[in-house]
Amino acid sequence: MSMRTLSRKIVNVVMLTLTGVCAVFTVSVLFLILGYLVYNGGKSLSWEFFTRLPAPVGESGGGMANAIVGSAKLLFLAALLGVPVGLLGGLYLAEFGGRTVPFVVRYMADLLNGVPSIVIGILAYAVIVLRARHFSTWAGGVALGFMMIPIVLRSTEEFLRAVPRSMREGAMALGASKWRMIVSVVIPAASRGIVTAVLLALARVAGETAPLLFTAFGNRFWSPGWSQPTASLPVMIYTYAVGPYEDWHQQAWAAGLVLLGLVLVTNITVRLIVLRGASAQRS
Amino acid sequence: MAAAHTTVDSESSSWARVWLRRLCTGDEVARLVTLTFALSVVLLTTLLVFQLWMQSAEARQEFGWSFLFSRVWDPVAGEFGALPFVYGTLVISVIGLLIAVPLGFGAAIFLSELAPRRISDALTFLIDLLAAVPSVIYGLLGIFIVVPLMRTLIQPALKSAFGFIPLFQGPAYGIGFLTAGVVLAVMIVPYIISVSREVLLAVPGDQREAALALGATRWEATWKAVVPYARTGLLGSVFLALARALGETMAVTMVIGNNPNISASLFAPGYSIAAVLANEFSEATGDLYLSALMALALVLFLVTFILNGLARILIVLTAHRGSGTAHA
Numbered sequence: 001m002s003m004r005t006l007s008r009k010i011v012n013v014v015m016l017t018l019t020g021v022c023a024v025f026t027v028s029v030l031f032l033i034l035g036y037l038v039y040n041g042g043k044s045l046s047w048e049f050f051t052r053l054p055a056p057v058g059e060s061g062g063g064m065a066n067a068i069v070g071s072a073k074l075l076f077l078a079a080l081l082g083v084p085v086g087l088l089g090g091l092y093l094a095e096f097g098g099r100t101v102p103f104v105v106r107y108m109a110d111l112l113n114g115v116p117s118i119v120i121g122i123l124a125y126a127v128i129v130l131r132a133r134h135f136s137t138w139a140g141g142v143a144l145g146f147m148m149i150p151i152v153l154r155s156t157e158e159f160l161r162a163v164p165r166s167m168r169e170g171a172m173a174l175g176a177s178k179w180r181m182i183v184s185v186v187i188p189a190a191s192r193g194i195v196t197a198v199l200l201a202l203a204r205v206a207g208e209t210a211p212l213l214f215t216a217f218g219n220r221f222w223s224p225g226w227s228q229p230t231a232s233l234p235v236m237i238y239t240y241a242v243g244p245y246e247d248w249h250q251q252a253w254a255a256g257l258v259l260l261g262l263v264l265v266t267n268i269t270v271r272l273i274v275l276r277g278a279s280a281q282r283s
Numbered sequence: 284m285a286a287a288h289t290t291v292d293s294e295s296s297s298w299a300r301v302w303l304r305r306l307c308t309g310d311e312v313a314r315l316v317t318l319t320f321a322l323s324v325v326l327l328t329t330l331l332v333f334q335l336w337m338q339s340a341e342a343r344q345e346f347g348w349s350f351l352f353s354r355v356w357d358p359v360a361g362e363f364g365a366l367p368f369v370y371g372t373l374v375i376s377v378i379g380l381l382i383a384v385p386l387g388f389g390a391a392i393f394l395s396e397l398a399p400r401r402i403s404d405a406l407t408f409l410i411d412l413l414a415a416v417p418s419v420i421y422g423l424l425g426i427f428i429v430v431p432l433m434r435t436l437i438q439p440a441l442k443s444a445f446g447f448i449p450l451f452q453g454p455a456y457g458i459g460f461l462t463a464g465v466v467l468a469v470m471i472v473p474y475i476i477s478v479s480r481e482v483l484l485a486v487p488g489d490q491r492e493a494a495l496a497l498g499a500t501r502w503e504a505t506w507k508a509v510v511p512y513a514r515t516g517l518l519g520s521v522f523l524a525l526a527r528a529l530g531e532t533m534a535v536t537m538v539i540g541n542n543p544n545i546s547a548s549l550f551a552p553g554y555s556i557a558a559v560l561a562n563e564f565s566e567a568t569g570d571l572y573l574s575a576l577m578a579l580a581l582v583l584f585l586v587t588f589i590l591n592g593l594a595r596i597l598i599v600l601t602a603h604r605g606s607g608t609a610h611a
Contacts (some may be wrong), residue, residue: 012500016397022388022389023398026472027406030413036424082358085320092317101318107595114523114591116530118560119331119584122577125564126334138569150324179313207417210532210557234533241423242537249427256423261418267415270597273406 007016032258041257044250049258050192054220054236060247064255066222070230071206074216077226078205080146088154098147106157107249109150112233115160120146121211136227140216144205151201159193160186196270203266207259209234233259335584339577341570350578356543358563362423363575365582367543369513371460371553372583375535376528378464378549386468388477394476396491396505407480414473422537425466428455430538433465438550453548453565456540461549463539471524478523482516482601483509488556516601522594526587527548532557 055062091111093102124143129135150257171181177260187194216230218239223230233255240252302311342350342363353364390410394403434457445451486509494504510517540552541562556579567573 008500008503012502015502015506016393017399019389019393022386023393023406026386026390026413026476027409029469029472030416032407033413033416033420033424037420038427039473040427048573067471085323087318087463088317089323090321092314092321096314096317100445105321105324107592108328110595111591112324112328113587114511114526114587115331116532116557116583116587118530118532118557119580122560122564122580123327123331123334126338126577127330136423149327153321153324169449177308178310180309201413207419209419210561213561236416237419237423238533241419241426242370252423253427256420260420263417264412267412271411 003261023206034264037253037257037260040250041252041255043253045257048197049251049254053222054231054251058060062251064231064233064236064251066219067231067233067236067255068258070216070219070223071232071234073137073223073226073230074140074144074212074232075206076146077137078144079198079202081145081199081200082205084151085145086149086201087156087194088151089153090160091182093153093157094160095178095186109153112150113154116160117147117208118210118213121213121215124211124215131228134227135215135217137216137223137226137228137230140212141226142231143211143215144208147205147208147211148201151204152197155197155200156190156194159190159197162193163189193274196274199266199270203263203270207263208232209238210244213238232240288603308455309501314396331584335581336579339574339581341574342578345571346575346578347489350575351582353576354545356559358567358569358572359572363571365575365579367545367554368554368556368559368579369582370527370541370545372557374460374549374553375463375467375539375555378461379467379528380521380525382465382468383472383475383524387472387520387524388479388517390476391479391483392505392510394480396501396509407477410473410476414477418470418531418533419537421466421470422534425462425534425538429462429466433457433462437479442550449547450514450549452521453546453550455550456461456552458538458540459548459552460539460546460551463535463553463555464549466538467528470531471527472532474527475524478520478598479513479517482520482598485516485601486512513601515597519594522590522597526590526594528559529590530583530587532561536561556580 008220029229046063050063050068051065052061052062052063053066089105093105120221121143124139124146128139128142132139140257167189168181169186171185173179176184212232212235216232216235218235237255237259238253240248244251301315346353346363350363351365351369353362354366355362355364356367378446384523394406394606398406418600434455438455438457438461441451442455489514490508492505495501535555536558541554541558542552543554543559544551546553560576560583562581563572564576567576
């Protein structure tokens with residue numbers, strides 16, 4: 001009996017320790033990634049990286065100014081498409097929804113969110129690139145915009161639902177019509193959450209590479225206007241990492257550091273803001 | 284009878300009047316406008332299915348179901364078979380799950396059952412950050428860190444220990460199925476952890492307390508009372524992770540070796556559906572070639588779509604069960 005108790009206790013301690021090891025191991029991967037990127041990327045990150053065009057093959061130096069601007073342009077287009085559609089759609093789910101339509105929309109949004117990004121890229125390719133017969137910034141922006149819609153829609157709905165009922169009832173009691181109440185009470189109350197949602201969605205699509213490969217394609221030079229292929233940071237990282245030149249690898253590390261820095265800083269700032277807001281509301 | 288008719292008529296006319304009034308105040312306009320945007324999600328999905336279906340028509344007619352079972356992928360000769368890609372995708376996903384599921388469940392149990400709330404929240408925050416790292420960054424580290432490690436250390440060790448199994452035979456290139464599977468595992472662990480932690484936290488406290496009151500140790504209470512209760516939700520998290528793994532593109536493309544070959548050895552270079560789309564889509568010449576790639580995309584889309592649908596249902600089922608018992 002006591003032997004049995006002992007063995008049960010040993011199993012208890014061993015298994016519980018193992019679960020702790022699993023958690024610590026997973027988290028340490030994050031620091032490993034960060035460490036490698038800072039170490040390798042830091043070496044080749046310089047002022048030139050942000051201001052110069054890529055150097056011709058064989059020459060050292062050069063930067064990725066065109067890719068940084070290209071990524072910004074793509075994100076701008078994505079936000080232009082994804083934010084209004086997602087916002088208004090989320091508004092419907094949270095405020096006007098009946099029973100069947102919101103269920104279907106919510107389910108579709110979740111499923112669409114789980115569709116591999118490369119398939120979304122193929123949709124943009126079929127709709128835009130095949131028609132126009134050439135790669136363009138437009139196509140890349142639309143692909144990223146498609147990806148943003150379900151993300152923004154779902155999180156907007158969540159934040160709108162978190163607005164307390166009493167605020168709505170107060171506005172209604174003052175004689176406001178429903179849309180009046182939404183515009184002047186509900187949206188301002190949820191504005192912080194909505195901005196958060198949009199920023200997180202942007203951070204998510206900023207690192208997407210697969211849908212850009214055959215929509216925005218790539219470009220070693222500046223891409224004027226919106227209808228030409230453009231370089232972007234993630235695609236640049238991919239091309240340079242699989243390329244055969246040591247110089248390219250260095251640049252890929254630097255670009256990786258910049259991209260990961262942007263994504264993580266956005267995530268950390270935004271999540272801390274939300275956490276602080278949530279705890280303020282609770283107290 | 285007639286009286287009933289008149290009341291119905293007057294009701295419907297009054298309903299129309301109310302509707303008109305609401306239209307004037309703008310409520311109805313706002314509802315219709317937002318409804319349109321909400322439906323855009325449904326429209327987008329329909330458009331996606333329609334495009335993939337239409338664009339892949341040529342390949343589907345040419346090859347039929349044998350497309351999925353033919354091993355020859357020769358764009359020059361115009362022969363397209365998806366088997367090497369389906370095989371590669373399945374193999375790396377299985378390797379990924381074999382590593383990620385125990386690791387993820389272990390970490391999720393630690394976070395939901397053992398760790399104090401504050402530590403659990405902090406670790407979950409870091410794990411969420413891990414999920415936000417772009418795929419191409421994992422690929423970058425895969426190429427320059429994992430591949431050399433595999434080639435010089437892990438694969439030779441596996442070979443000398445388990446070399447009698449065909450899985451671990453053949454030259455150690457570094458790139459290949461095993462490496463892609465390992466990179467995938469690291470990428471999907473955060474998803475498994477965050478979903479299964481939620482699922483475990485939704486298990487009502489009575490479940491734990493009852494087991495502890497019967498004299499179970501902490502681990503026994505977790506393993507025999509909490510985990511079985513959350514079974515469906517945990518399975519849902521695995522499905523979700525599997526869907527992610529199947530569709531993962533960049534990191535896999537960078538380390539799998541990109542060679543349409545079916546080999547028993549895990550060290551051999553292979554190819555996955557997503558990787559072939561990434562590599563060959565922009566240079567597909569000829570309608571049949573493009574159409575075959577579209578058919579691959581259709582397969583990938585359908586599989587992930589169904590897996591995701593199943594996963595959501597399973598997770599919702601557990602959540603409902605949890606809240607239902609808590610109220611009772």
